[in-house]
Amino acid sequence: MTFTPLTSDFYGFATDLTETEQASLGQIRAFMEDEVQPVIDDHWHRDAFPMDLIPGIAGLGVIGAGWAESARFENSAVYRGWVALEMSRIDASVSTFVGVQNGLVAGSIGVAGSAEQRAEWLPKLADCSVVGAFGLTEPLSGSDSSQGLRTVARRDGDEWVIDGAKRWIGNATHADIVIIWAKDADDGKVKGFIVPTDAAGYSATKIERKISLRMVQNADIVLEGVRVPESMRLQEASSFRDTARVLRLTRAEVAWSAVGIMIGAYEAAVRYSRERVQFGKPIAGHQLVQDMLAKSLGHITASIALCVQVSRMLDEGRQADAHSALAKSFTTSHMREVVGWCREICGGNGIVTDYGVARFFADAEAIYTYEGTAQMNALIVGRAITGESAFV
Structure with missing residues (x-):
């Protein structure tokens, strides 16, 4: 399937992916836009997960990615980050489902399980016959x-x-x-x-x-x-350090998910700005709107660059806790600013889901908090900087 980089990927980072990875991302984007986007607001309002979409999600090959027993092809951490971004660009809840299933659950068994546990559970998690x-x-x-x-x-x-x-x-x-x-x-x-x-x-x-x-x-x-x-019992888990090993792998993908939320809100705000007419012209032509869009794109671009590098470090075996912590803290903090600007561009219409920004604005709060708050991740980075722990 043809893959076209997002216009919000302003510097074209996705073009560094392999052709196989790009084709897979194209398939994921088509599924999210064709199958998920049409039903997502209704399920969000009803506080219900679209269970009927789980087989389709499993068919994308995104669960089990990174674990040898079930990976569809050789997946890089950078590719897995782009998967989280593409999914979160449409809906952060679907991305969270995949993150839990693949990163936290399969990740726990992949990192801390025995060979027998990996062989038994990872294929079942990959095809979602077990959630x-x-x-x-x-x-x-x-x-x-x-x-x-x-x-x-x-x-x-x-x-x-x-x-x-x-x-x-x-x-x-x-x-x-x-x-x-x-x-x-x-x-x-x-x-x-x-x-x-x-x-x-x-x-x-x-x-x-x-x-x-x-x-x-x-x-x-x-x-x-x-x-x-x-x-x-997970046979290779004997202390909280083993739990932390799992979180180190998933925390960087949460950072990618934050970028996806920024992009989803940004794209909706750009569409709205072109359609909404005030003072005789689309608000896209007003300086203050362009300023907020430019600042949003700057945050998105800087965050993609940070995420790409931290995932490359994971692929190379060089990523430490502080690296993933900085990525999570930085991207989620800037995500809050971006979704705020995008909601502001939409004015009063920005607080209803009809115009595409409100759901991202609300969902950003959970992403900001889980897998370690910005403050806790900042303390992990601070410890790496100073050699002193500020944890109580």
Whole structure:
């Protein structure tokens, strides 16, 4: 399929992708524009995820990307970033579903699972015959998850007994398995477990009344004496450092997703500015509107450049926590400015979904917060700069 770089990719970064990667992106863009965009506002307003689109998403080959057991072709981290951008340009909730399924769930098993666990679960996650969720954040533990986990796992013979609670867990209401991170009652180390959602003592309750990423089915999870066999413990996870390895891989893709949201809002604002007539001409011809569009394009271009480089570093094995943290902090902070300018360009019409900006404006708030707030990621970067930790 022919791939045409986005006009918002002002410096043409996407032309550096291989022909195979460009063709795949063209297929993804067509699916998002033809299948997702026509139904997305309705589902957003109804607070419902379009479950019927999951087989089509699986058919794109974007889940399992990066994991040898299920990758359709040799995928670079740069390519995977462009996938997140292309999806988020149309809808951040669909991109988040893929990010959870591929980066957090398949990523946890790919990074910390045994060979047997990888062989069993990664193909099922890739074709979405199994839907996964990632359980790290808790009602009383978010930014301090490395130290403050209250969910506990206790060894009992050949089984583990898990007690605790998780919050803001995406996909959790319709997932088949959840990766649960819990503190070992004996050694205090954080370990990961593949928990079937039909296990006795497990329950998930949908979080209602969200104003951001409304289509993502976030849930409160309660685990009361949930038993899983030792074979369901992630065999290569023995501390929070292993959790952090997963987050390092996905945090950069969240940065890419933030760029996609910027572009979605920017493209809608450009369209609106050409159609909206005030003072006898389209507002696209007014200086202040052009100034906001130019600043938006500058933020987009700088963010793409940063994301491309941090993903190249991942491909080369040079990416560290501070690199992905800077990408996430920088892009999401600038995303807030861009969606604000784009909403302003649309005036009062910018607060209803009919004109294409409002959904991006609202969804940006969730992207700004999850996978580490801008402030927490800034502290990771600050530690790398100074050699001193400012974490409490």
